[in-house]
Each structure stands twice: as C-alpha cells, then as structure tokens.
Amino acid sequence: MANFKNGLSRRSVLRAGVAGGGAALLSTLPGTRLLAAEPAKPAEIIVRAWGGEWVDALKAGVSDPFTKMTGIAVRHDLTEDNEIQPKLWAAVAQKRVPPIHVNWDTTTNATKSALRGVTEDLSDLSNLKNTLDLAKPVGLDGYPIVNTYGYVYVLAYRPEAFPDGAPTSWKALLDPKFKGRIALYNDGIGFHFPAQVAGGGKLEDIPGNMDACWKFIQEVKAQEPLLGEDPDFTNWFQNNEIDLACTISTNALAAKKNGVNIAWTVPEEGCKFDTDGLWVPKGLPENELYWAKQYINFAITKDAQQIWCNGLGLPGVVPGLTPPADLVGDPSYPVKPEDFEHLIRISNKVQVENESVWFAKFKEIMQG
Amino acid sequence: MNNPTVDRTRFRYPLRWRVMDSLEEGASLIWPRSLSRHTGWLLLAPALLLVGILVLGLVQIAESSLHTLDTSTYLPSENYTGENYLTIVESATYLRILWRSLLGAALTVVFTLLLAFPYAYILVRTSSALVRKGLLVILFLPFFIGQVVRAYGWLIILGNSGAVNEVLGLVGVEPIRLLFNYPAVIFGLVQYMLPFAVLLLAPALTAIPQEIETAAGSLGANWLQSLWYVVLPMAKPGLIGAGLVVATLSLTDFAMPAMLGGGSQDFIANAIYDQFFRTANQGLGSALALVLVAIGSLIVGLVFMIFGAGTLGMGAKK
Helix, strand or coil: CHHHHHCCCHHHHHHHHHHHCCCHHHCCCCHHHHHHHCCCCCCEEEEECCCCHHHHHHHHHHHHHHHHHHCCEEEEECCCHHHHHHHHHHHHHCCCCCCCCEEEEEHHHHHHHHHHCCECCCCCCHHHHHCCHHHCCCCCCCCCCEEEEEEEEEEEECHHHCCCCCCCCHHHHHCHHHCCCEEEECCCCCCHHHHHHHCCCCHHHCCCCCHHHHHHHHHHHCCCCEEECHHHHHHHHHCCCCCEEEEEHHHHHHHHHCCCCCEEECCCCCEEEEEEEEECECCCCHHHHHHHHHHHHHHCCHHHHHHHHHHHCCCECCCCCCCCHHHCCCCCCCCCHHHHCCEECCCHHHHHHHHHHHHHHHHHHHCC | CCCCCCCHHHCCCCHHHHHHHHHHHHHHHHCCHHHHHHHHHHHHHHHHHHHHHHHHHHHHHHHHHCCCEECCCCEECCCCCCHHHHHHHHCHHHHHHHHHHHHHHHHHHHHHHHHHHHHHHHHHHCCCHHHHHHHHHHHHHHHHCCHHHHHHHHHHHHCCCCHHHHHHHHCCCCCCCCCCCHHHHHHHHHHHHHHHHHHHHHHHHHCCCHHHHHHHHHCCCCHHHHHHHHHHHHCHHHHHHHHHHHHHHHHCCCHHHHHHCCCCCCCHHHHHHHHHHHCCCHHHHHHHHHHHHHHHHHHHHHHHHHHCCHHHHCCCCC
C-alpha cells in the first residue's frame, strides 16, 4: 500500500510498461509513434468488478494508473458476476456489442464463458511471458482468461471460541458446542474438496467418487450451518452469529480490518485454492477490444499487481511481489512451493463440468 | 341578473372548452369518429400489449425449458426434451422447496388476514380522525422502505446481538436464535404483506353500512355473533382479494427466504435464481419458473371458481 499512498509516478508506470515490453501501450517508442500505432482510444472502458474493498483495490492498483497513462477513463460496473454472465452470453449470441469491456470474474465462471466460446483470445498479451504458471487457466487451451491472483477458502474462526489455539481440522465444524454457529457458502463452493478429505476420501477420486464429501457434508448439516455469500460472513461474525466459517481469506481479512476479532487457518485436510481472472467478451469494436486487452496487459504488470493484490491480501501472478507485512508467512498467502502443499487445486474445467451435479447434491442435503 | 337572455354574439367560451375542442379535433385526425365504437379496444391496447409481451416472454421461457444444459460447451442442447421437468418431479429437493413455498404462502395468508382484519376494521370504524390518521401513517410508513431494507432491519432487531436478545439478556435469558429458520421467514413475510392486506380489506369493510351491525345488535346478536354472522360474510370479497394478493406475492417471494432463512429455507424463486445465475442452467430455471406460474395460476383459478374474485372482480358477479 506504500506505493499507493505515495502515488504512482509516471516514471514508475512507464517502467512497468517497459518490463512488460511488446505492446505499444507499454513500449518505449516515442510518444508520436506510439499514437500512430494505436487504434483510436474510446472515452472510457467498462470493467465489471466486485464492490467494497475489492473494487477499491482494483481502482488503486489498475484502473487509476491505466487512466493516468492512457487518458481512457475506467468505469466500474458492480453487477454481480453471476448476473452479468447471461447478459454477456445473450449479447454475443445476438451479435450485439457486450455491455462491458473487461469482466473481472471467478475462473470457474469465466471457464463456463470460455467453454461457451464468448471470450476473446488473450494469448498475445505481451506481459504474459513475465507471469507465473498460476496465470494460465488449467484445463483450457490458450488464454481465454488470464488468472490474476489466487485465493484460499480458509477456515475462519472467532479466537475467543478457541482459547487453546486455532482449530487443526475441518472436523471442528462437527463439535456440538458450535451447533448453529457455523457457516458455509450457500452453494457449498470452497468446501467440497476439504470435505472429501475430512470425510475419509481421496482427492484423486474427484469427481468420480465423492461419497466421502457428501457424508461429511451430511454430518455438517446436522450442525445447522448458516448458508450465505461473501458479505454475510462479515455480518455474521460481526453480529456474533457464528464462530466458524469456510470463507475466502479476503473476507476474513476485510472483517478483521473492520474491527471484527477473527482469525483463520488452513486445517490439516487442506483448503481449496482457486483463482480469479480477467477476460474480454467477444463482439467489441476493434479499437475497444485493443484497449480492453491493454487493460488486462497492464493488470499483470508487477507494479499494478503489487498494489491490487496487496489491497486484496492475495498472492498475484508475477514473481517478486512483496506480501503485506501482516500476511508474511500466512497460510492463506502462499508464495513458495511448500506453501501449496496443504492447498487443493482442482481443474476449473472439472469444476464447471460437475458444478450442476455438486450443486444439486449440496442443495439436497442442505434444504432437507 | 335583470336580463337573463344571453347575448350570443358576446358569449365567450371558457378557455378549457376551447382546449378540449382543439384536442378533440386533433384526436379525430388520429382516431376518426367513425371508429368510435372501437375506442374501448384502443384504450385496452396498452394493457393488451403489456400482456402480449409477458406471454411472448413466457413462450420463450417455455421453449428454453425444453433444452438441457450441455456442460461441456455451456450451450443448450439442440433437441427438445422434457428432461428438465422430469428432474423437477424426481427431485426430492425441488418437491420439498415447492411444498415449503406453498405452505409458507398459506401460513402467510392466514396470519396476515388475522392481523389485517382488526386493523382495517378499526381504521374504517373509528370515529376519531386522529386514530384513523395515526393508523394510516403506521400503515404507509413501511411502503417507503423496500423489502430488502425491512428484512435487514429484522436481522438487526432479531439477531443474536439484536435488540430483542439484549432485552432478554436484561432478565438473565441467554441469547436465543430467532433468525435463519422457517418461522423467521413467515414472520418477515407477514410483516411485509400486512399493509397490502389492510389496503385491500378496507374498501370491503367500508362498503358494509354500520347500520347493519347496529340492526344485528338490536335483534339480539352480541358483538361476536355480529362479527361472525354479519361482518365476516359481507367482508368475504375483501378477504378473498387480500388473500389472493398475499398468497401470490408470498409464493413468489425471493428476499425474505434468502435473508431471513439462513440459506436453508429456500422458496421456488430462490431455486429459480440459483439455476439461472449460479449454475447457468437456464433450461432447468425456465422449467421451475413455468411450474411456479402454473401452480400460482391453478391456485388463483381454483379460488375464483370456488369463492369468486372478491374485490379483485371489481363488483362483478361470481
């Protein structure tokens, strides 16, 4: 955050561009030649984003510097990712110009769009060569999406409920004293894979045999969990409704920043590790497509990533980023290969192909 | 006043008449007088257009419901199939959610009418203008607050650290989980529906002359008998109208189950949302939507057949 507080100098932005190389936007060409090579600039580009601390971080790390550098205003559309999806699909199917230029999306959702063929190919982004393998979507050809950071579905807990130290297993959810005081996502996202391990199953059996997962979720159901979405977890911790939850570390971090006494851990069974990314829908005019791609190209420069990902408290996809001081060594901020040992990463393609089935099974248990 | 004859040469038409004449002339250019017998249809046209668009939407939803989702491409299948409907019928989850929604709507109707009737009765019968205005203000205030905000208000009031539990804490009672269960959803729905029901009941009660109740009393009926044998039967059109509106709104409600149900008390609308926006399965979502429309229409049709349309029939005979 230090960089943001001091403000980004034009020099540092250009330095970021040089590091990326290639693209005219970020090249070292003189300004006149740069302008000659660029397609016409739109007055603005529209980027779909999540609200609150999520969009604040994107604005500080990517959108504002991009505007400063290019003169193109960036408007953030805070429509939910699930709700913009059918609009984009309909626009592409009807050959209309899509309502946004860049979609900030979960990789799982974005994979659905990629499978449906509504994403532009981003393989030619010059800064991709400076990124980690994490930037590449697993199970898809090329780069219909560029992953921009990873995150962990941690076991968040109220420290006063655990005077002897952090819970070491997801089985803590089954402790009778927490009946009615635990929470999961309302579609079970983030919980299936650790539940498979906690239930005595093997990760290799996913998706073929997930009996262990469903058995464990049945046991959790008996504990009367609350089921919600990102903002609910913060509220529930804040209002003393819950003691334990499976949630994204960013939400736990945000709650902590808001004064909620909350901690988180990666239990011995492991935690789901997933990614979010950026993609461009098909159907944009050529010049707008170019600048939308340049926005993503800029988002994976080291300077942009440093501020954006620090704002989210998440590890980015370029090497050499400095973690926020309070997250150094935190299990939800994996940096080294050994940090990933307890994290579970399953191909997004496998996830989207089985999502409907898993969702139906989770609902069957939880709505009972 | 001395000369009542009108000097026609000096008579000046009021400005309003001139404006109306001009408008009438203008209108006759667009809609000639020869078509005046069809004017009723002209006035109906916007409503027909609106219904037509809704029907068109339903046809598209029906078409969509006959395609399954191919999860390898996330495109709907090419062929037509009734598989989505089969999924609903064979799914214990959806049947449970359907039953929960129907029961929730029925309970909401009963509790809402029980509360709305005395409220509307006092509103109509009170001789105090102050009381009437007070009741109207209390009735209309919630209308200015959206459903989501109201539900959020209940989260604050009924939460573990909310006002109710704080009061209970003062007398040594441990916090009780008042939220995130079925009764909490019904409670939220009743609170939301109460103003609608009162507003639909009040005209029906106003139409019952107070003298009839007086007459019943003079013939020996006590208050309870007068209510049971005179007022309630005469208020039936209002009760039916209010019941229908509350039932249909409750059956299709999304926010209260989502916010006060803690994620485990879904109604059909929540299941439809999940299919459209969470799993991107528009075919199954469409099938669920049509099932909801069919069930709602069936209930309304049955009530119309058995009891008539109540105040919704605008005075028409059964």
